[in-house]
Amino acid sequence: MSESVQTFFPSREVARRANIKNMCEYQDLRLEAEENYEGFWDRLARENIDWFEPYNKVLDEANAPFYKWFTGGKLNVAHQCLDRHLKDRKNKAAIIFEGEPGDKRVLTYLELHYEVNKTANLLKNKFKIQKGDRVVIYMPMIPEAAITMLACARIGAIHSVVFGGFSSEALRDRVIDAKAKMVITADGAYRRGKPYLLKPMVDEALKEGCECVESVLIVERNGQDIDYVPGRDYVYNELVENESPVCEAEPMESEDPLFLLYTSGSTGKPKGVQHSQAGYILWAQMTMKWVFDMKESDTFWCTADVGWITGHTYILYGPLAVGGTTVMYEGVPVYPDAGRLWRMVEEYKVDQFYTAPTLIRLLHKVGADEPAKYDLSSLRILGTVGEPINPDAWMWYYDTIGGSRCPIVDTWWQTETGGHMISPLPGATPIKPGSATFPLPGICAEVIDEEGNKKAPGEKGLLCVTKPWPSMIRTIWGDPDRFESSYFSAAKVDGKPVYFSGDGAVYDEEGYIWITGRVDDVINVSGHRMGTAEIEAAIGNCEKVAEVAVVGKPDALKGESVFAYVVLKGEDTLIKEMDVVQEINKVITKEIGPIAKADAIKFVPGLPKTRSGKIMRRILRSLAKGEEITQDVSTLEDPTIVDKIQASMKE
Ligand code: PRX
Numbered sequence: 266m267s268e269s270v271q272t273f274f275p276s277r278e279v280a281r282r283a284n285i286k287n288m289c290e291y292q293d294l295r296l297e298a299e300e301n302y303e304g305f306w307d308r309l310a311r312e313n314i315d316w317f318e319p320y321n322k323v324l325d326e327a328n329a330p331f332y333k334w335f336t337g338g339k340l341n342v343a344h345q346c347l348d349r350h351l352k353d354r355k356n357k358a359a360i361i362f363e364g365e366p367g368d369k370r371v372l373t374y375l376e377l378h379y380e381v382n383k384t385a386n387l388l389k390n391k392f393k394i395q396k397g398d399r400v401v402i403y404m405p406m407i408p409e410a411a412i413t414m415l416a417c418a419r420i421g422a423i424h425s426v427v428f429g430g431f432s433s434e435a436l437r438d439r440v441i442d443a444k445a446k447m448v449i450t451a452d453g454a455y456r457r458g459k460p461y462l463l464k465p466m467v468d469e470a471l472k473e474g475c476e477c478v479e480s481v482l483i484v485e486r487n488g489q490d491i492d493y494v495p496g497r498d499y500v501y502n503e504l505v506e507n508e509s510p511v512c513e514a515e516p517m518e519s520e521d522p523l524f525l526l527y528t529s530g531s532t533g534k535p536k537g538v539q540h541s542q543a544g545y546i547l548w549a550q551m552t553m554k555w556v557f558d559m560k561e562s563d564t565f566w567c568t569a570d571v572g573w574i575t576g577h578t579y580i581l582y583g584p585l586a587v588g589g590t591t592v593m594y595e596g597v598p599v600y601p602d603a604g605r606l607w608r609m610v611e612e613y614k615v616d617q618f619y620t621a622p623t624l625i626r627l628l629h630k631v632g633a634d635e636p637a638k639y640d641l642s643s644l645r646i647l648g649t650v651g652e653p654i655n656p657d658a659w660m661w662y663y664d665t666i667g668g669s670r671c672p673i674v675d676t677w678w679q680t681e682t683g684g685h686m687i688s689p690l691p692g693a694t695p696i697k698p699g700s701a702t703f704p705l706p707g708i709c710a711e712v713i714d715e716e717g718n719k720k721a722p723g724e725k726g727l728l729c730v731t732k733p734w735p736s737m738i739r740t741i742w743g744d745p746d747r748f749e750s751s752y753f754s755a756a757k758v759d760g761k762p763v764y765f766s767g768d769g770a771v772y773d774e775e776g777y778i779w780i781t782g783r784v785d786d787v788i789n790v791s792g793h794r795m796g797t798a799e800i801e802a803a804i805g806n807c808e809k810v811a812e813v814a815v816v817g818k819p820d821a822l823k824g825e826s827v828f829a830y831v832v833l834k835g836e837d838t839l840i841k842e843m844d845v846v847q848e849i850n851k852v853i854t855k856e857i858g859p860i861a862k863a864d865a866i867k868f869v870p871g872l873p874k875t876r877s878g879k880i881m882r883r884i885l886r887s888l889a890k891g892e893e894i895t896q897d898v899s900t901l902e903d904p905t906i907v908d909k910i911q912a913s914m915k916e
Pocket residue numbers: 528574575649650651652653654675676677678679680681701766767768780782783789792793794
């Protein structure tokens with residue numbers, strides 16, 4: 266938070282057309298929610314969801330924190346995203362896809378509806394996928410990722426999309442935890458101008474412990490030679506053509522799970538975040554309308570991968586639920602050059618562009634002059650997500666990409682929240698670069714202490730959400746105790762546990778919220794959330810490693826980088842160090858994926874531990890940054906260890 270930040274006011278042009286036109290309209294909505302919380306959500310749910318059967322209760326708090334929303338209601342999310350648009354928008358582009366080699370595909374709502382129905386029939390008829398079955402989707406960014414997700418939603422199967430950059434071991438863990446009946450993948454895709462393979466990763470993953478998987482469905486994308494396991498593997502493109510394009514949408518209860526999405530926590534095992542049907546889709550829609558100010562003729566582009574929550578909510582479900590046009594791009598953003606994305610903005614006349622600070626920093630660094638070559642005048646709103654944005658990157662985004670006329674919505678949210686929670690509204694909120702500003706209407710996000718007292722301006726506190734909201738995580742798949750202890754044990758308001766995000770934050774004098782980052786052992790590398798414990802567990806598997814501690818180190822490009830302190834077994838450390846560095850990164854790539862590779866590995870004689878054996882990560886974080894150690898080291902089991910570590914880091 267900076268004292269001297271400039272405030273940027275919404276332009277008259279943006280405000281005039283906006284769905285929420287000024288702070289009064291925003292305050293009215295907030296007040297409506299404050300005065301009658303359930304009434305507010307009831308109104309939104311009635312106005313925005315095409316219910317098969319009405320609900321009989323808005324919010325059921327009987328089993329808190331396992332809150333239920335819109336109970337008794339029935340709907341189908343694929344129907345909400347497709348069927349209901351067929352009357353007015355059947356020939357409108359739903360998905361505009363561009364492959365990395367430059368191939369293009371536009372799917373209208375009618376075409377997407379056909380494809381989803383055929384795929385839904387294939388899953389149901391040939392593979393006997395039923396309501397409640399889990400289907401793991403391990404796919405590149407191609408339209409079939411969206412089609413198969415929607416096909417699952419149509420028949421009531423629970424999808425669990427695993428990011429294509431995760432390793433076969435990470436995929437295996439997720440398949441086993443979800444007890445998935447089927448895996449949908451592709452032969453491969455294109456990256457940096459070359460075909461790469463995905464299917465062999467699935468083969469590797471399924472070698473051990475995945476007896477639950479009965480079949481693997483393979484979408485042909487890049488035509489590479491891959492192995493097929495007879496009786497298990499099937500080619501999607503061949504089978505889907507025989508299916509009927511008529512498939513009734515399964516009526517789903519509001520609280521039936523829509524999907525699982527695994528994310529990192531402070532312990533080694535990823536958490537299967539479970540989302541609901543009605544609450545999730547309602548909030549995806551509302552945030553599209555409010556935060557992105559989505560209009561009928563808009564073309565919306567979110568550059569995330571469908572493997573992350575941002576891709577779920579803002580490539581797929583949100584844009585389609587509001588009947589919008591969503592852009593999907595397969596490849597590397599700087600291929601063949603750093604102008605790729607800007608060329609696409611020009612070509613598709615993108616209205617809203619949503620990306621991560623890490624990509625903005627990269628594009629600024631490697632191609633600051635590229636945007637000038639393209640006409641970016643179609644842009645109306647810019648967005649960021651995933652990590653705090655630094656003023657330099659913000660200004661470049663605002664001036665050079667947005668032509669100093671597009672508000673930047675800095676959206677704070679998480680896998681667990683389903684959709685945006687704290688964000689400016691483009692037509693209403695005066696923006697301060699680097700602040701996510703204020704909670705959205707109906708969202709009670711507050712910076713408090715453990716007892717629920719609101720923090721004064723300038724005092725750091727816990728970023729909590731003090732009332733349940735419709736798109737919140739319902740549970741951790743198969744582990745309700747962990748759900749309660751992970752999210753509802755840090756703070757209480759009026760004696761009642763409230764949701765804690767894991768982030769710290771601070772108010773400024775005007776009540777703006779500034780996110781200060783995670784306060785738990787989770788790090789954020791290029792917008793990817795990773796548990797230090799997960800990386801430590803991987804490194805700990807190297808034979809020569811006795812002990813390891815991983816911390817995040819601030820990084821100008823990636824936000825944070827992975828910094829590992831490693832204690833080797835035995836004495837002859839120097840010889841070992843050389844091959845251990847390679848081994849460590851190999852093992853991380855194998856067990857998690859290349860995104861978690863360590864940027865720095867320091868071999869140290871020991872770790873700073875308390876007498877009870879807890880590693881003092883604060884000290885390690887300071888050492889990684891090269892800071893003076895001001896913490897009290899007298900409580901350490903070996904108070905001299907800090908000097909020893911410092912000395913070994915200088916070597
Ligand atoms: O630390 C916060 C950071 O990303 C975390 C959530 O990560 P994930 O569940 O992977 O979802 C990322 C996309 C929604 C948060 O706990 N974060 C997210 N958005 C912001 C942010 N930090 C600062 N500013 C943001 N706008």
